[in-house]
Amino acid sequence: xxxxxxxxxxxxxxxxxxxxxxxxxxxxxxxxxxxxxxxxxxxxxxxxxxxxxxxxxxxxxxxxxxxxxxxxxxxxxxxxxxxxxxxxxxxxxxxxxxxxxxxxxxxxxxxxxxxxxxxxxxxxxxxxxxxxxxxxxxxxxxxxxxxxxxxxxxxxxxxxxxxxxxxxxxxxxxxxxxxxxxxxxxxxxxxxxxxxxx
Amino acid sequence: xxxxxxxxxxxxxxxxxxxxxxxxxxxxxxxxxxxxxxxxxxxxxxxxxxxxxxxxxxxxxxxxxxxxxxxxxxxxxxxxxxxxxxxxxxxxxxxxxxxxxxxxxxxxxxxxxxxxxxxxxxxxxxxxxxxxxxxxxxxxxxxxxxxxxxxxxxxxxxxxxxxxxxxxxxxxxxxxxxxxxxxxxxxxxxxxxxxxxx
DNA sequence: ATAATAACGAGACGTATAGTATCGTAATGA
DNA sequence: TCATTACGATACTATACGTCTCGTTATTAT
Numbered sequence: 463x464x465x466x467x468x469x470x471x472x473x474x475x476x477x478x479x480x481x482x483x484x485x486x487x488x489x490x491x492x493x494x495x496x497x498x499x500x501x502x503x504x505x506x507x508x509x510x511x512x513x514x515x516x517x518x519x520x521x522x523x524x525x526x527x528x529x530x531x532x533x534x535x536x537x538x539x540x541x542x543x544x545x546x547x548x549x550x551x552x553x554x555x556x557x558x559x560x561x562x563x564x565x566x567x568x569x570x571x572x573x574x575x576x577x578x579x580x581x582x583x584x585x586x587x588x589x590x591x592x593x594x595x596x597x598x599x600x601x602x603x604x605x606x607x608x609x610x611x612x613x614x615x616x617x618x619x620x621x622x623x624x625x626x627x628x629x630x631x632x633x634x635x636x637x638x639x640x641x642x643x644x645x646x647x648x649x650x651x652x653x654x655x656x657x658x659x660x
Numbered sequence: 661x662x663x664x665x666x667x668x669x670x671x672x673x674x675x676x677x678x679x680x681x682x683x684x685x686x687x688x689x690x691x692x693x694x695x696x697x698x699x700x701x702x703x704x705x706x707x708x709x710x711x712x713x714x715x716x717x718x719x720x721x722x723x724x725x726x727x728x729x730x731x732x733x734x735x736x737x738x739x740x741x742x743x744x745x746x747x748x749x750x751x752x753x754x755x756x757x758x759x760x761x762x763x764x765x766x767x768x769x770x771x772x773x774x775x776x777x778x779x780x781x782x783x784x785x786x787x788x789x790x791x792x793x794x795x796x797x798x799x800x801x802x803x804x805x806x807x808x809x810x811x812x813x814x815x816x817x818x819x820x821x822x823x824x825x826x827x828x829x830x831x832x833x834x835x836x837x838x839x840x841x842x843x844x845x846x847x848x849x850x851x852x853x854x855x856x857x858x
Numbered sequence: 859a860t861a862a863t864a865a866c867g868a869g870a871c872g873t874a875t876a877g878t879a880t881c882g883t884a885a886t887g888a
Numbered sequence: 889t890c891a892t893t894a895c896g897a898t899a900c901t902a903t904a905c906g907t908c909t910c911g912t913t914a915t916t917a918t
Contacts, residue, residue: 474864475914481866499774502904513867518906546854568776574831575773578766579695584834591832602853611853619825619844620853626824627817633772633827634789636782646817654852655800655809655818656744672893673885679895700875711896716877 477520484510485517489531493565498528498572525576529586532569536560537594546605550624550648553597558628558641571633595621624651675718682708683715687729691763696726696770723774727784730767734758735792744803748822748846751795756826756839769831793819822849 488509492501503524507514521527537560541552561567577584598621605611611620627647631639686707690699701722705712719725735758739750759765775782796819803809809818825845829837 473862473916475866475916477865478914497776499778503906504904507867511867513869514906515868515908516866519865522906524905571769571773571776571831573773575769575771576697577831578769579697588834612855615853616844616848619841619848622825622828623821623845623848623853626826626828627820628824629827629831630820630824633769633775633831636786643817646814647821650814650817650821650852652852652854654848654850654855655813655821656850657810657852671887671891673895675894701877702875705896709896711898712877713879713897714895717894720877722876 478516481510481512481516482520485512485520485527486531486534489527490534490565493528493531493569497565497568501528503527525573525580525583526586528569529573529583529590532566532573533590535564535566535569538597540597540600542601542604544608546601546610547648547652549601549604550598550651551644553601554625554628554644554648555641558639558644561632561639567632567639574633598625624648627651676714679708679710679714680718683710683718683725684729684732687725688732688763691726691729691767695763695766699726701725723771723778723781724784726767727771727781727788730764730771731788733762733764733767736795738795738798740799740802742806744799744806744808745846745850747799747802748796748849749842751799752823752826752842752846753839756837756842759830759837765830765837772831796823822846825849 485506488506489501492505492509496505501524503514503517506527507517510517517527521530537557538553539556541549541556543549543552573583573587577587599617602611602615602617602620606613606615606617624647627643628639631643683704686704687699690703690707694703699722701712701715704725705715708715715725719728735755736751737754739747739754741747741750771781771785775785797815800809800813800815800818804811804813804815822845825841826837829841
Protein backbone atom coordinates (compact mmCIF):
# COMPACT_ATOMS: atom_id res chain seq x y z
CA UNK A 463 0.00 0.00 0.00
CA UNK A 464 2.45 2.61 -1.18
CA UNK A 465 1.43 6.24 -1.12
CA UNK A 466 2.65 9.34 -2.87
CA UNK A 467 3.42 12.52 -0.93
CA UNK A 468 -0.15 13.78 -0.99
CA UNK A 469 -1.37 10.73 0.88
CA UNK A 470 -3.17 9.24 -2.10
CA UNK A 471 -2.31 5.63 -2.88
CA UNK A 472 -0.45 4.85 -6.10
CA UNK A 473 -2.74 2.02 -7.03
CA UNK A 474 -6.48 1.74 -7.56
CA UNK A 475 -8.74 4.20 -9.26
CA UNK A 476 -7.38 7.73 -8.96
CA UNK A 477 -9.41 10.53 -7.52
CA UNK A 478 -11.34 12.47 -10.08
CA UNK A 479 -10.06 16.01 -10.61
CA UNK A 480 -13.37 16.70 -12.26
CA UNK A 481 -15.34 15.77 -9.17
CA UNK A 482 -12.93 17.80 -7.04
CA UNK A 483 -13.51 20.93 -9.04
CA UNK A 484 -17.25 20.34 -9.28
CA UNK A 485 -17.41 20.15 -5.48
CA UNK A 486 -15.52 23.40 -4.98
CA UNK A 487 -17.60 25.17 -7.61
CA UNK A 488 -20.83 23.93 -6.09
CA UNK A 489 -19.66 25.07 -2.67
CA UNK A 490 -19.03 28.59 -3.90
CA UNK A 491 -22.33 28.65 -5.77
CA UNK A 492 -24.22 27.64 -2.67
CA UNK A 493 -22.33 30.07 -0.50
CA UNK A 494 -23.63 32.80 -2.75
CA UNK A 495 -27.14 31.45 -2.87
CA UNK A 496 -27.85 30.34 0.68
CA UNK A 497 -24.89 31.56 2.73
CA UNK A 498 -22.64 29.67 5.03
CA UNK A 499 -24.93 28.60 7.83
CA UNK A 500 -27.54 27.23 5.45
CA UNK A 501 -24.99 25.42 3.35
CA UNK A 502 -25.22 21.65 3.72
CA UNK A 503 -22.84 18.96 2.59
CA UNK A 504 -25.77 17.09 1.13
CA UNK A 505 -26.65 20.15 -0.87
CA UNK A 506 -23.11 20.47 -2.17
CA UNK A 507 -23.03 16.79 -3.13
CA UNK A 508 -26.32 17.05 -4.93
CA UNK A 509 -25.33 20.24 -6.75
CA UNK A 510 -21.98 18.83 -7.75
CA UNK A 511 -23.50 15.50 -8.81
CA UNK A 512 -21.28 13.49 -6.49
CA UNK A 513 -21.83 11.27 -3.49
CA UNK A 514 -21.26 12.52 0.01
CA UNK A 515 -18.42 10.06 0.50
CA UNK A 516 -16.58 11.70 -2.37
CA UNK A 517 -16.60 14.92 -0.39
CA UNK A 518 -15.67 13.38 2.94
CA UNK A 519 -12.88 11.45 1.26
CA UNK A 520 -11.23 14.80 0.50
CA UNK A 521 -12.23 17.03 3.39
CA UNK A 522 -12.72 15.82 6.95
CA UNK A 523 -15.65 18.15 7.51
CA UNK A 524 -17.65 20.95 6.04
CA UNK A 525 -15.40 23.71 7.33
CA UNK A 526 -12.13 22.83 5.59
CA UNK A 527 -14.13 22.44 2.41
CA UNK A 528 -15.50 25.93 2.74
CA UNK A 529 -12.06 27.27 3.61
CA UNK A 530 -10.60 25.78 0.45
CA UNK A 531 -13.45 27.04 -1.71
CA UNK A 532 -13.03 30.43 -0.11
CA UNK A 533 -9.30 30.33 -0.78
CA UNK A 534 -10.05 30.26 -4.50
CA UNK A 535 -11.62 33.68 -4.37
CA UNK A 536 -9.31 36.52 -5.36
CA UNK A 537 -7.83 38.91 -2.80
CA UNK A 538 -6.03 42.22 -3.06
CA UNK A 539 -4.60 42.85 -6.47
CA UNK A 540 -1.11 44.25 -6.40
CA UNK A 541 -0.93 47.92 -7.40
CA UNK A 542 2.31 49.86 -7.66
CA UNK A 543 1.92 53.47 -8.77
CA UNK A 544 4.88 54.85 -6.85
CA UNK A 545 2.56 56.64 -4.45
CA UNK A 546 1.32 54.96 -1.28
CA UNK A 547 -2.01 56.73 -1.09
CA UNK A 548 -2.81 55.79 -4.67
CA UNK A 549 -1.70 52.19 -4.15
CA UNK A 550 -3.82 51.80 -1.07
CA UNK A 551 -6.86 53.46 -2.54
CA UNK A 552 -6.82 51.35 -5.68
CA UNK A 553 -6.17 48.14 -3.82
CA UNK A 554 -8.87 48.71 -1.23
CA UNK A 555 -11.35 49.92 -3.80
CA UNK A 556 -10.77 46.80 -5.85
CA UNK A 557 -11.15 44.72 -2.73
CA UNK A 558 -14.47 46.27 -1.81
CA UNK A 559 -15.68 45.68 -5.33
CA UNK A 560 -14.91 42.01 -4.81
CA UNK A 561 -17.12 42.09 -1.76
CA UNK A 562 -20.01 43.13 -3.92
CA UNK A 563 -19.42 40.61 -6.67
CA UNK A 564 -18.41 37.47 -4.76
CA UNK A 565 -19.56 35.71 -1.60
CA UNK A 566 -16.56 37.17 0.18
CA UNK A 567 -18.56 39.56 2.33
CA UNK A 568 -20.70 36.74 3.68
CA UNK A 569 -18.10 34.00 3.90
CA UNK A 570 -15.44 36.03 5.61
CA UNK A 571 -17.46 36.86 8.73
CA UNK A 572 -18.83 33.33 8.92
CA UNK A 573 -15.41 31.76 8.85
CA UNK A 574 -13.97 34.34 11.21
CA UNK A 575 -16.80 33.63 13.61
CA UNK A 576 -16.21 29.91 13.53
CA UNK A 577 -12.52 30.35 14.15
CA UNK A 578 -13.01 31.38 17.73
CA UNK A 579 -14.38 27.96 18.61
CA UNK A 580 -12.48 25.81 16.22
CA UNK A 581 -8.69 25.76 16.55
CA UNK A 582 -8.31 23.45 13.57
CA UNK A 583 -10.19 25.82 11.35
CA UNK A 584 -8.10 28.61 12.76
CA UNK A 585 -4.95 26.89 11.57
CA UNK A 586 -6.40 26.26 8.15
CA UNK A 587 -7.47 29.84 7.88
CA UNK A 588 -4.19 31.37 9.01
CA UNK A 589 -2.07 30.99 5.86
CA UNK A 590 -4.97 31.99 3.62
CA UNK A 591 -5.55 35.08 5.69
CA UNK A 592 -1.88 35.94 5.74
CA UNK A 593 -1.44 35.43 2.03
CA UNK A 594 -4.25 37.82 1.29
CA UNK A 595 -2.50 40.60 3.16
CA UNK A 596 0.71 40.27 1.18
CA UNK A 597 0.04 42.86 -1.54
CA UNK A 598 -0.90 45.33 1.16
CA UNK A 599 2.26 44.62 3.12
CA UNK A 600 4.37 44.98 0.00
CA UNK A 601 2.86 48.38 -0.79
CA UNK A 602 3.77 49.57 2.69
CA UNK A 603 7.24 48.12 2.37
CA UNK A 604 7.78 49.94 -0.91
CA UNK A 605 6.65 53.20 0.70
CA UNK A 606 9.26 52.71 3.42
CA UNK A 607 11.93 52.08 0.82
CA UNK A 608 10.95 55.24 -1.04
CA UNK A 609 11.21 57.18 2.20
CA UNK A 610 7.51 57.90 2.15
CA UNK A 611 7.11 56.18 5.50
CA UNK A 612 9.45 56.11 8.46
CA UNK A 613 11.78 53.13 8.78
CA UNK A 614 10.81 52.48 12.36
CA UNK A 615 7.14 52.00 11.50
CA UNK A 616 5.38 48.80 12.59
CA UNK A 617 4.09 47.62 9.24
CA UNK A 618 1.83 44.92 10.64
CA UNK A 619 0.09 47.43 12.84
CA UNK A 620 -0.03 49.89 9.95
CA UNK A 621 -1.76 47.37 7.73
CA UNK A 622 -4.26 46.70 10.50
CA UNK A 623 -4.94 50.40 10.80
CA UNK A 624 -5.52 50.77 7.08
CA UNK A 625 -7.96 47.89 6.71
CA UNK A 626 -9.42 48.25 10.20
CA UNK A 627 -12.38 50.43 9.22
CA UNK A 628 -13.34 47.88 6.57
CA UNK A 629 -13.30 45.14 9.17
CA UNK A 630 -15.42 47.23 11.51
CA UNK A 631 -17.93 47.96 8.77
CA UNK A 632 -18.03 44.33 7.75
CA UNK A 633 -18.52 42.89 11.22
CA UNK A 634 -20.25 45.54 13.26
CA UNK A 635 -22.28 47.46 10.77
CA UNK A 636 -24.72 46.29 8.18
CA UNK A 637 -21.90 45.09 6.05
CA UNK A 638 -22.63 47.75 3.49
CA UNK A 639 -19.27 48.35 1.88
CA UNK A 640 -19.40 51.25 -0.50
CA UNK A 641 -16.13 51.66 -2.44
CA UNK A 642 -16.49 55.43 -1.98
CA UNK A 643 -15.60 55.02 1.68
CA UNK A 644 -12.06 54.12 0.68
CA UNK A 645 -10.58 57.55 -0.07
CA UNK A 646 -11.35 59.26 3.24
CA UNK A 647 -10.41 56.05 5.01
CA UNK A 648 -6.95 55.91 3.52
CA UNK A 649 -6.41 59.63 3.93
CA UNK A 650 -7.30 59.47 7.59
CA UNK A 651 -5.06 56.48 8.21
CA UNK A 652 -2.16 58.27 6.57
CA UNK A 653 -2.56 61.61 8.35
CA UNK A 654 -4.06 60.46 11.65
CA UNK A 655 -6.89 61.94 13.64
CA UNK A 656 -4.72 64.66 15.12
CA UNK A 657 -4.12 66.42 11.85
CA UNK A 658 -4.72 69.87 13.26
CA UNK A 659 -2.11 72.53 13.97
CA UNK A 660 -1.43 72.80 17.69
CA UNK B 661 -57.12 38.57 25.15
CA UNK B 662 -55.74 42.00 25.92
CA UNK B 663 -52.01 42.52 25.78
CA UNK B 664 -49.69 45.08 27.25
CA UNK B 665 -47.07 46.80 25.11
CA UNK B 666 -44.51 44.05 25.55
CA UNK B 667 -46.81 41.49 23.99
CA UNK B 668 -47.53 39.68 27.26
CA UNK B 669 -51.20 39.22 28.11
CA UNK B 670 -52.63 41.04 31.13
CA UNK B 671 -54.39 37.96 32.44
CA UNK B 672 -53.27 34.48 33.38
CA UNK B 673 -50.11 33.49 35.13
CA UNK B 674 -47.40 36.10 34.59
CA UNK B 675 -44.04 35.18 33.18
CA UNK B 676 -41.46 34.42 35.81
CA UNK B 677 -38.72 37.03 36.07
CA UNK B 678 -36.74 34.43 37.92
CA UNK B 679 -36.86 31.98 35.03
CA UNK B 680 -35.99 34.78 32.63
CA UNK B 681 -32.86 35.69 34.53
CA UNK B 682 -31.90 32.06 35.10
CA UNK B 683 -32.05 31.48 31.35
CA UNK B 684 -29.83 34.45 30.55
CA UNK B 685 -27.35 33.50 33.27
CA UNK B 686 -27.23 29.90 32.08
CA UNK B 687 -26.66 31.10 28.54
CA UNK B 688 -23.69 33.22 29.56
CA UNK B 689 -22.29 30.39 31.71
CA UNK B 690 -22.49 27.98 28.82
CA UNK B 691 -21.02 30.47 26.39
CA UNK B 692 -17.99 30.60 28.64
CA UNK B 693 -17.83 26.85 29.13
CA UNK B 694 -18.57 25.42 25.71
CA UNK B 695 -18.59 28.39 23.36
CA UNK B 696 -21.25 29.50 20.97
CA UNK B 697 -21.39 26.71 18.42
CA UNK B 698 -21.56 24.00 21.07
CA UNK B 699 -24.25 25.80 22.99
CA UNK B 700 -27.62 24.06 22.77
CA UNK B 701 -31.02 25.30 23.81
CA UNK B 702 -31.61 22.03 25.61
CA UNK B 703 -28.41 22.60 27.54
CA UNK B 704 -29.52 26.07 28.50
CA UNK B 705 -32.94 24.80 29.60
CA UNK B 706 -31.39 22.07 31.67
CA UNK B 707 -28.82 24.38 33.28
CA UNK B 708 -31.45 27.00 34.04
CA UNK B 709 -33.89 24.39 35.35
CA UNK B 710 -36.63 25.39 32.93
CA UNK B 711 -38.46 23.75 30.06
CA UNK B 712 -37.56 24.45 26.47
CA UNK B 713 -40.95 26.03 25.88
CA UNK B 714 -40.17 28.62 28.54
CA UNK B 715 -37.21 29.67 26.46
CA UNK B 716 -39.00 29.64 23.12
CA UNK B 717 -41.88 31.58 24.65
CA UNK B 718 -39.45 34.48 25.14
CA UNK B 719 -37.04 34.18 22.23
CA UNK B 720 -37.97 32.93 18.79
CA UNK B 721 -34.68 31.13 18.36
CA UNK B 722 -31.30 30.52 19.85
CA UNK B 723 -29.65 33.54 18.29
CA UNK B 724 -31.76 36.33 19.79
CA UNK B 725 -31.31 34.63 23.14
CA UNK B 726 -27.56 34.75 22.76
CA UNK B 727 -27.74 38.34 21.57
CA UNK B 728 -29.65 39.37 24.66
CA UNK B 729 -27.35 37.46 26.99
CA UNK B 730 -24.42 39.02 25.21
CA UNK B 731 -25.98 42.46 25.62
CA UNK B 732 -25.68 42.07 29.37
CA UNK B 733 -21.93 41.97 29.19
CA UNK B 734 -20.23 45.28 29.88
CA UNK B 735 -18.71 47.40 27.11
CA UNK B 736 -16.39 50.37 27.07
CA UNK B 737 -16.23 52.15 30.39
CA UNK B 738 -16.39 55.89 30.08
CA UNK B 739 -13.07 57.58 30.81
CA UNK B 740 -12.59 61.35 30.81
CA UNK B 741 -9.09 62.50 31.70
CA UNK B 742 -9.10 65.63 29.57
CA UNK B 743 -6.63 64.07 27.16
CA UNK B 744 -7.80 62.06 24.16
CA UNK B 745 -4.84 59.72 23.99
CA UNK B 746 -5.23 58.83 27.66
CA UNK B 747 -8.98 58.38 27.33
CA UNK B 748 -8.64 56.08 24.36
CA UNK B 749 -5.82 54.05 25.85
CA UNK B 750 -7.63 53.43 29.10
CA UNK B 751 -10.91 52.63 27.43
CA UNK B 752 -9.42 50.24 24.93
CA UNK B 753 -7.20 48.61 27.52
CA UNK B 754 -10.20 48.00 29.74
CA UNK B 755 -12.08 46.63 26.77
CA UNK B 756 -9.36 44.16 25.89
CA UNK B 757 -9.28 43.03 29.48
CA UNK B 758 -12.97 42.24 29.15
CA UNK B 759 -12.12 40.07 26.20
CA UNK B 760 -9.90 37.98 28.39
CA UNK B 761 -12.33 37.65 31.28
CA UNK B 762 -15.68 37.15 29.52
CA UNK B 763 -16.95 35.19 26.51
CA UNK B 764 -16.92 38.43 24.53
CA UNK B 765 -14.00 37.45 22.33
CA UNK B 766 -15.75 34.27 21.23
CA UNK B 767 -19.32 35.51 21.08
CA UNK B 768 -18.63 38.67 19.16
CA UNK B 769 -17.18 36.99 16.06
CA UNK B 770 -19.85 34.30 16.13
CA UNK B 771 -22.65 36.80 16.19
CA UNK B 772 -20.98 39.00 13.61
CA UNK B 773 -20.62 35.98 11.35
CA UNK B 774 -24.26 35.07 11.67
CA UNK B 775 -25.35 38.58 10.89
CA UNK B 776 -24.38 38.34 7.29
CA UNK B 777 -27.04 35.72 6.63
CA UNK B 778 -29.61 36.74 9.14
CA UNK B 779 -31.18 40.17 8.67
CA UNK B 780 -33.31 39.80 11.79
CA UNK B 781 -30.29 39.11 13.92
CA UNK B 782 -28.61 42.02 12.25
CA UNK B 783 -31.39 44.31 13.44
CA UNK B 784 -31.22 42.94 16.95
CA UNK B 785 -27.50 43.40 17.01
CA UNK B 786 -27.50 46.94 15.65
CA UNK B 787 -28.56 48.89 18.76
CA UNK B 788 -26.38 46.77 21.03
CA UNK B 789 -23.42 47.37 18.78
CA UNK B 790 -24.14 51.07 18.54
CA UNK B 791 -24.63 51.50 22.25
CA UNK B 792 -21.28 49.95 22.96
CA UNK B 793 -19.54 52.54 20.83
CA UNK B 794 -21.08 55.46 22.68
CA UNK B 795 -18.32 56.06 25.26
CA UNK B 796 -15.80 56.02 22.45
CA UNK B 797 -17.80 58.49 20.40
CA UNK B 798 -18.20 60.77 23.41
CA UNK B 799 -14.46 60.80 24.04
CA UNK B 800 -13.89 61.88 20.45
CA UNK B 801 -16.61 64.50 20.72
CA UNK B 802 -15.00 65.93 23.86
CA UNK B 803 -11.65 66.10 22.08
CA UNK B 804 -13.26 68.11 19.29
CA UNK B 805 -14.81 70.47 21.82
CA UNK B 806 -11.44 70.94 23.52
CA UNK B 807 -9.92 71.76 20.14
CA UNK B 808 -7.75 68.67 20.30
CA UNK B 809 -9.31 67.41 17.08
CA UNK B 810 -10.45 69.33 14.04
CA UNK B 811 -14.14 70.25 13.83
CA UNK B 812 -14.50 68.87 10.36
CA UNK B 813 -13.40 65.37 11.37
CA UNK B 814 -15.66 62.43 10.56
CA UNK B 815 -16.06 60.96 14.04
CA UNK B 816 -17.68 57.74 12.91
CA UNK B 817 -14.79 57.01 10.62
CA UNK B 818 -12.37 58.09 13.34
CA UNK B 819 -13.86 55.63 15.79
CA UNK B 820 -13.59 52.90 13.18
CA UNK B 821 -9.95 53.74 12.67
CA UNK B 822 -9.21 53.59 16.39
CA UNK B 823 -10.85 50.24 17.04
CA UNK B 824 -10.07 48.83 13.60
CA UNK B 825 -6.86 47.06 14.54
CA UNK B 826 -8.67 45.32 17.39
CA UNK B 827 -11.31 44.10 14.97
CA UNK B 828 -8.63 42.86 12.58
CA UNK B 829 -6.84 41.02 15.37
CA UNK B 830 -10.08 39.53 16.61
CA UNK B 831 -11.32 38.30 13.27
CA UNK B 832 -8.29 37.66 11.14
CA UNK B 833 -5.60 36.73 13.58
CA UNK B 834 -5.57 34.18 16.33
CA UNK B 835 -7.74 36.42 18.41
CA UNK B 836 -4.88 37.01 20.83
CA UNK B 837 -5.67 40.40 22.26
CA UNK B 838 -2.85 41.60 24.47
CA UNK B 839 -3.73 44.87 26.24
CA UNK B 840 -0.17 46.03 25.56
CA UNK B 841 -1.05 46.44 21.92
CA UNK B 842 -3.25 49.38 22.82
CA UNK B 843 -0.70 52.16 23.29
CA UNK B 844 1.05 51.92 19.92
CA UNK B 845 -2.34 51.39 18.32
CA UNK B 846 -3.80 54.58 19.65
CA UNK B 847 -0.63 56.55 18.99
CA UNK B 848 -0.57 55.43 15.39
CA UNK B 849 -4.23 56.24 14.87
CA UNK B 850 -3.69 59.72 16.27
CA UNK B 851 -0.57 60.59 14.31
CA UNK B 852 -1.16 58.55 11.16
CA UNK B 853 1.26 56.43 9.18
CA UNK B 854 2.77 59.41 7.45
CA UNK B 855 4.30 60.89 10.58
CA UNK B 856 7.61 61.66 8.96
CA UNK B 857 8.95 65.09 7.98
CA UNK B 858 8.70 65.62 4.23
C1' DA C 859 -5.79 -11.48 -19.02
C1' DT C 860 -6.74 -11.31 -14.35
C1' DA C 861 -6.45 -9.92 -9.67
C1' DA C 862 -5.95 -6.31 -6.33
C1' DT C 863 -7.05 -1.89 -5.10
C1' DA C 864 -9.39 2.29 -4.38
C1' DA C 865 -12.50 5.83 -6.07
C1' DC C 866 -17.09 6.42 -7.89
C1' DG C 867 -22.54 7.80 -7.19
C1' DA C 868 -26.26 6.55 -4.40
C1' DG C 869 -28.31 6.38 -0.34
C1' DA C 870 -29.32 3.92 4.30
C1' DC C 871 -28.10 4.62 8.96
C1' DG C 872 -27.21 6.47 13.77
C1' DT C 873 -26.86 10.58 16.35
C1' DA C 874 -27.71 15.20 17.60
C1' DT C 875 -30.34 19.23 17.94
C1' DA C 876 -33.65 22.82 16.46
C1' DG C 877 -38.14 24.07 17.12
C1' DT C 878 -43.26 22.49 17.95
C1' DA C 879 -46.84 20.39 20.47
C1' DT C 880 -48.93 18.36 24.41
C1' DC C 881 -49.07 16.82 29.05
C1' DG C 882 -50.82 17.91 33.93
C1' DT C 883 -49.95 21.69 37.25
C1' DA C 884 -49.60 26.39 39.24
C1' DA C 885 -50.45 31.27 39.45
C1' DT C 886 -53.13 35.25 38.50
C1' DG C 887 -57.34 38.23 37.39
C1' DA C 888 -62.42 38.67 36.66
C1' DT D 889 -65.03 29.60 40.78
C1' DC D 890 -63.62 29.96 36.23
C1' DA D 891 -60.93 31.54 32.29
C1' DT D 892 -56.44 32.31 31.02
C1' DT D 893 -51.67 31.88 30.66
C1' DA D 894 -47.10 30.35 32.32
C1' DC D 895 -44.77 26.56 34.31
C1' DG D 896 -41.44 22.12 33.85
C1' DA D 897 -41.28 17.98 31.41
C1' DT D 898 -41.10 15.43 27.52
C1' DA D 899 -42.70 13.34 23.12
C1' DC D 900 -42.48 14.52 18.49
C1' DT D 901 -41.06 16.06 13.63
C1' DA D 902 -37.67 17.57 10.63
C1' DT D 903 -33.09 18.39 9.26
C1' DA D 904 -28.30 17.52 8.62
C1' DC D 905 -23.80 15.79 9.97
C1' DG D 906 -20.67 12.18 9.41
C1' DT D 907 -20.24 6.88 8.79
C1' DC D 908 -21.06 3.00 6.32
C1' DT D 909 -22.29 -0.27 2.71
C1' DC D 910 -23.91 -1.16 -1.89
C1' DG D 911 -22.69 -2.48 -6.75
C1' DT D 912 -19.76 -0.31 -10.29
C1' DT D 913 -15.66 1.59 -12.62
C1' DA D 914 -10.86 3.00 -13.43
C1' DT D 915 -6.07 2.08 -12.73
C1' DT D 916 -1.87 -0.59 -11.59
C1' DA D 917 0.73 -4.85 -10.77
C1' DT D 918 1.57 -9.46 -11.98
